[in-house]
Amino acid sequence: MNTILKKETLSPSVKLYEIEAPLIAQKALPGQFVVVRIVEEGERIPLTIADSDPERGILTLIVQEVGKTTEHMGLLDEGMAILDVAGPLGLPSEIENYGTVVMVGGGIGIAPIYPITKGMKAAGNRVISIIGARSENLLFYIDKMKAVSDEFIITTDDGTSGIKGFVTDELKRLIDEGVKIDRVVAIGPTIMMKMVSEVTRPYEIPTIVSLNSIMVDGTGMCGACRVEIDGETKFACVDGPEFDGHKVDFDLLMQRQAMYIEQEKKSLECFRENLVHRI
Amino acid sequence: MAKIEPKKTAMPEQPASERIQNFDEVPYGYTEEMAIAEAKRCIQCKDPKCIEGCPVEIDIPGFIRLIAEGDFRGSVRVMKEKNLLPAVCGRVCPQEDQCEKFCVLGKKFEPVAIGRLERFIADWEARQGEAEIPKPAPPTGKKVAIVGSGPAGLTVAGDLIKLGHKITIFEALHKPGGVLVYGIPEFRLPKEIVFREVDYLQKLGVELITSFIVGRTKTVDELLTEYDAVFLGTGAGLPWFMFIPGENSKGIYSANEYLTRSNLMKAYRFPEYDTPIMQGKRVATIGGGNVAMDSARTALRLGAEESIVIYRRSKTEMPARDEEIEHAEEEGVIFNFLTNPVAYHADKDGWVKEIECIRMELGEPDASGRRRPVPIENSNFREPIDTVVVAIGNSPNPLVPATTPGLETTKHGTIVVDETTGRTSKKGVFAGGDIVTGAATVILAMGAGRVAARSIDEYLKTGEW
Numbered sequence: 004m005n006t007i008l009k010k011e012t013l014s015p016s017v018k019l020y021e022i023e024a025p026l027i028a029q030k031a032l033p034g035q036f037v038v039v040r041i042v043e044e045g046e047r048i049p050l051t052i053a054d055s056d057p058e059r060g061i062l063t064l065i066v067q068e069v070g071k072t073t074e075h076m077g078l079l080d081e082g083m084a085i086l087d088v089a090g091p092l093g094l095p096s097e098i099e100n101y102g103t104v105v106m107v108g109g110g111i112g113i114a115p116i117y118p119i120t121k122g123m124k125a126a127g128n129r130v131i132s133i134i135g136a137r138s139e140n141l142l143f144y145i146d147k148m149k150a151v152s153d154e155f156i157i158t159t160d161d162g163t164s165g166i167k168g169f170v171t172d173e174l175k176r177l178i179d180e181g182v183k184i185d186r187v188v189a190i191g192p193t194i195m196m197k198m199v200s201e202v203t204r205p206y207e208i209p210t211i212v213s214l215n216s217i218m219v220d221g222t223g224m225c226g227a228c229r230v231e232i233d234g235e236t237k238f239a240c241v242d243g244p245e246f247d248g249h250k251v252d253f254d255l256l257m258q259r260q261a262m263y264i265e266q267e268k269k270s271l272e273c274f275r276e277n278l279v280h281r282i
Numbered sequence: 283m284a285k286i287e288p289k290k291t292a293m294p295e296q297p298a299s300e301r302i303q304n305f306d307e308v309p310y311g312y313t314e315e316m317a318i319a320e321a322k323r324c325i326q327c328k329d330p331k332c333i334e335g336c337p338v339e340i341d342i343p344g345f346i347r348l349i350a351e352g353d354f355r356g357s358v359r360v361m362k363e364k365n366l367l368p369a370v371c372g373r374v375c376p377q378e379d380q381c382e383k384f385c386v387l388g389k390k391f392e393p394v395a396i397g398r399l400e401r402f403i404a405d406w407e408a409r410q411g412e413a414e415i416p417k418p419a420p421p422t423g424k425k426v427a428i429v430g431s432g433p434a435g436l437t438v439a440g441d442l443i444k445l446g447h448k449i450t451i452f453e454a455l456h457k458p459g460g461v462l463v464y465g466i467p468e469f470r471l472p473k474e475i476v477f478r479e480v481d482y483l484q485k486l487g488v489e490l491i492t493s494f495i496v497g498r499t500k501t502v503d504e505l506l507t508e509y510d511a512v513f514l515g516t517g518a519g520l521p522w523f524m525f526i527p528g529e530n531s532k533g534i535y536s537a538n539e540y541l542t543r544s545n546l547m548k549a550y551r552f553p554e555y556d557t558p559i560m561q562g563k564r565v566a567t568i569g570g571g572n573v574a575m576d577s578a579r580t581a582l583r584l585g586a587e588e589s590i591v592i593y594r595r596s597k598t599e600m601p602a603r604d605e606e607i608e609h610a611e612e613e614g615v616i617f618n619f620l621t622n623p624v625a626y627h628a629d630k631d632g633w634v635k636e637i638e639c640i641r642m643e644l645g646e647p648d649a650s651g652r653r654r655p656v657p658i659e660n661s662n663f664r665e666p667i668d669t670v671v672v673a674i675g676n677s678p679n680p681l682v683p684a685t686t687p688g689l690e691t692t693k694h695g696t697i698v699v700d701e702t703t704g705r706t707s708k709k710g711v712f713a714g715g716d717i718v719t720g721a722a723t724v725i726l727a728m729g730a731g732r733v734a735a736r737s738i739d740e741y742l743k744t745g746e747w
């Protein structure tokens with residue numbers, strides 16, 4: 004169970020894993036995530052189900068290496084197993100035929116935006132996708148995203164691929180050009196989701212964002228993941244992770260995401276030190 | 283007849299100043315001599331009242347008499363007829379409200395230390411090496427799914443496997459044991475004890491599947507297509523907050539999160555274990571139950587200089603076990619009674635810096651029979667604080683009820699059952715423990731498990747609902 008059947012490097016810090024998890028694969032819907040733990044001493048971390056194949060019983064996870072657990076995961080090879088994979092968790096994305104939808108994926112957010120985009124396309128929407136990253140080498144899933152989009156835009160901060168600029172610049176351009184947008188779904192760094200929500204707010208375009216607050220259990224048991232939506236406390240793992248971007252207190256979310264910065268640094272340092280010793 | 287010692291035989295324990303430096307268990311337990319001496323205090327009433335105080339009706343004078351006679355193995359046998367988890371119950375049951383409350387000695391002296399003897403006999407058995415595995419019962423061909431591996435689920439599993447049914451336990455977390463493992467700290471209930479019991483069940487043939495969230499990985503209806511009956515023992519795992527200003531500031535935890543990080547994820551051994559936890563210097567815990575005591579004492583062990591319990595009623599109304607309150611006091615936990623938080627104040631980075639409280643006074647008794655705390659106007663005051671643990675209660679997690687059509691619940695989110703059978707409104711589905719009663723006790727959860735096991739067996743035999 005939980006065996007890594009395939010591992011692929013998508014960009015210097017992003018890896019794709021295909022994991023054998025038939026029960027979860029049969030249930031997974033776009034927008035849902037799993038909680039994984041890779042070693043006995045390990046932390047539980049949430050990862051979005053980037054794709055699932057119920058027939059083959061396979062889940063695809065796309066992981067950006069940002070700290071101890073994700074770096075450690077990067078050392079696992081094909082054939083090895085992930086200790087625990089629990090899910091699918093969270094509410095699935097709302098997918099209907101809204102008309103024209105703009106799907107915005109920034110950085111690692113391209114992974115979770117893909118299954119929703121696929122769903123939106125299948126539901127009959129006209130899909131405009133905007134994916135962005137700091138630089139060309141951080142982009143991935145370009146062909147897959149293209150295949151489920153009617154219009155496809157790439158932005159990079161440094162102009163090494165697509166249009167130089169931010170995803171929000173392109174979103175604004177579409178609005179300014181008078182494209183009638185019925186819904187925006189944006190997933191990426193918190194600051195990006197905040198900016199996207201600011202762009203669409205004056206036009207009252209329904210805007211959905213996916214909140215990656217710090218989680219422990221992922222089942223509604225601890226409240227680590229609490230966020231404020233319209234001034235009300237919600238648990239992102241069970242009430243979300245998707246919420247109305249115009250109602251989210253992004254500043255609170257960003258503060259809470261930084262709660263363990265010191266310890267995270269220490270954890271990563273210890274991990275890397277131990278690795279050196281082992282080699 | 284020999285003269286009766288007025289006081290319980292003392293149980294040796296780690297000195298307070300030492301134990302707040304570690305997470306090892308506080309009491310060491312009785313030696314054989316101590317246990318025999320304490321057992322001899324029991325006057326072996328003809329009409330023992332203590333049994334009436336025990337939710338699972340252990341033959342208390344019976345197991346104590348055998349200890350007094352030095353027949354420990356016999357004592358274990360008597361105990362296990364009624365209680366599958368004596369090592370747990372001896373440590374965490376509120377004996378002062380149950381068996382020991384009814385002990386006749388208690389009228390004049392201290393009651394017999396029934397809890398300590400229960401613990402002694404369980405630990406004695408564990409020291410004898412592996413428990414004997416009884417011969418498996420002839421298989422009935424019936425399959426039962428148990429959802430949740432807390433004391434309720436474990437009891438049902440233990441009772442039904444012995445009757446020859448095939449048992450699978452589904453647990454959402456990565457480790458079994460429920461609150462016994464994620465909630466109650468190591469210094470009060472070593473996890474080793476719980477894992478030993480689970481291990482024993484597995485040796486009996488119980489199958490355990492962790493990281494399986496019923497309602498998500500599979501629904502109850504799906505389980506019903508594969509199993510002949512389903513038992514829901516999912517507990518009361520949804521933490522309450524007060525929804526007061528500033529409560530989402532950094533440094534403020536629910537007790538569930540604080541204790542889960544520390545116990546289940548072993549954050550107290552960070553960075554050896556990866557999960558971090560705030561090691562606050564001035565920690566406030568809100569609440570007056572066992573959960574609050576566990577949190578306040580965990581804070582001390584994580585290095586708090588001051589660990590303060592803030593409780594809106596007075597000491598007499600505290601629902602925590604007496605022993606927990608005593609231990610907390612000995613360890614230097616500060617109690618702020620008749621006080622309630624109204625807001626938290628954070629710095630510009632969102633870290634909690636101050637707690638704002640209001641003083642309370644006691645008014646008329648409320649529905650619980652305890653006097654209702656009423657705020658005293660204009661008595662607000664602020665104190666510096668860097669970590670807060672909100673331990674004001676839990677209710678059932680709505681996931682299973684929400685994904686199970688036909689399962690009747692109350693307005694509190696608990697599952698409605700027939701008390702004498704544990705049957706829910708849905709055919710083939712039984713429930714017991716905190717999911718039915720709301721947050722209660724280990725022994726009540728086990729008692730409910732026992733009742734349900736009996737009626738599940740009956741249902742499997744007759745098929746009648």
Ligand SMILES: Cc1cc2nc3c(=O)[nH]c(=O)nc-3n(C[C@H](O)[C@H](O)[C@H](O)COP(=O)(O)OP(=O)(O)OC[C@H]3O[C@@H](n4cnc5c(N)ncnc54)[C@H](O)[C@@H]3O)c2cc1C
Binds near residue numbers: 046
């Ligand atoms: C619903 C959800 C879905 C996610 N999906 C993906 C995904 O598909 N791919 C991906 O690469 N990342 C995803 N993340 C983020 C991922 O969980 C974190 O990057 C990961 O936990 C970092 O762990 P670490 O030990 O490597 O790094 P750390 O150094 O521990 O943390 C780096 C940063 O990640 C965040 N983080 C740390 N611990 C947790 C935690 N337990 N839960 C959530 N965030 C945490 C914090 O903001 C922290 O500052 C998702 C997060 C959420 C909440």
Ligand SMILES: Cc1cc2nc3c(=O)[nH]c(=O)nc-3n(C[C@H](O)[C@H](O)[C@H](O)COP(=O)(O)OP(=O)(O)OC[C@H]3O[C@@H](n4cnc5c(N)ncnc54)[C@H](O)[C@@H]3O)c2cc1C
Binds near residue numbers: 459515573721
């Ligand atoms: C910190 C703390 C201290 C306590 N101290 C004491 C004490 O000293 N004495 C005492 O008698 N009582 C104490 N209690 C109360 C006691 O622990 C509970 O009453 C008892 O554990 C309830 O047992 P249960 O089997 O009903 O549920 P739980 O022990 O809560 O177990 C339920 C299990 O079900 C799992 N679960 C939930 N949902 C799902 C799902 N959808 N799918 C699969 N699995 C699921 C949970 O993960 C959990 O493991 C304490 C409680 C806490 C939190």
Ligand code: FES
Binds near residue numbers: 228
């Ligand atoms: S992660 Fe624990 S409640 Fe959401």
